[in-house]
Amino acid sequence: METKTAITPWTVTHPVCLVDGSDREFRHLVNGLLPFAARLLSVRDGFGSLISLTGAQYSMIRSISTLSELGEVTVNQLADHLHLSGAFITIETGKLKKLGLIDKTAHAEDRRKMCLTVTIAGDRLLNELLPVQQRINDVLFYGVSLSEFKVLCSVIDRLVANGDRAAIDLEHLQARRNHN
Template sequence: MAAPARKRSGAQAQPPARKGARRAPTIPLTVSRPELLVNGSDAEFRQLVHNLFGFMALHERIRAGHGKTMGLAGVEYTVLISILHLAAKGEVNVKTVADHLHLSGAFITTTTRKLLQLGLIHKTMDTVDRRRVTLTVSSKGRAALEKLAPIQRRINDTEFGCLSREEFRALNSLLERMIACGDRAVALQTYLLSGNTPEDLDAID
């Protein structure tokens, strides 16, 4: 007589752990704020960080492609188009661009020197204070950006095509706040890697 069939459950039974089996090592948390932990885990935080890396890697490829159309590196293209757009709001100098892009003044000085050599921008010295230099995009630079614009619009529309108007504005606001937090995090890292300890910081506070 055949044995009665066993009732099958939806989940496969797991074999009991063997005695003496090694437990998986505990991974230290990378954040401690309750707002960033889900059920005591930082897995979603790590996913967020890695998603940011992934998006920025793709965006950097796009930016490099834009720059390549005019013989520039990606960041050089960004400085050029930033000067054009900032100039619509007022006078532009090295500090204006550095603050806008969150880059050092020395880096912007080096980059604008190359753009000047390529004839893509003009530098105009103040007649009274020769230390004061105004940056403007030349007709050659403007022509290069205007030639790129139709392709750029299609690519940008596709890259951010998943966002609604509300999501776009919310994301922009979030990023501004995250950049401010990032500035503080960089300052903290510099402080701690200089041989100071979190306890030293607590003492200052």
């Protein structure tokens, strides 16, 4: 009978992901991020359900509200911000407009662009949700120090972009394998 080798092969070779000659910390991180991501989606969906929206619609209206503090918000800006397709944003913001929660108007200089704003009814809905949102978000990040929070904020965009590239790379490998 064959016995298993004592050393488990690495699942990553990037040097920064190897601690003390092992990928154990990397696997611990991934195995922690997966359930956290699932819980974040569940919380987002819960926020949406409390105001009779889907989780994605909730994210859109909250993001439009936040982004509008910096200026006008277009469909493409919202799509980039949420890492979603412009087509999906167009469809879902159309539903939010029908609900009277946002307005969509043609951009003053480029009529091809649509500008998004939250209506008074949308603001009212978001404000009603604030106490629950604050409570749940405080629980989500309880015990995280300011410096830890800043580190998370500083790397998340890179991780999302890397995730996009990794998913595309994996799709190509799968297509090549299925082609053979």
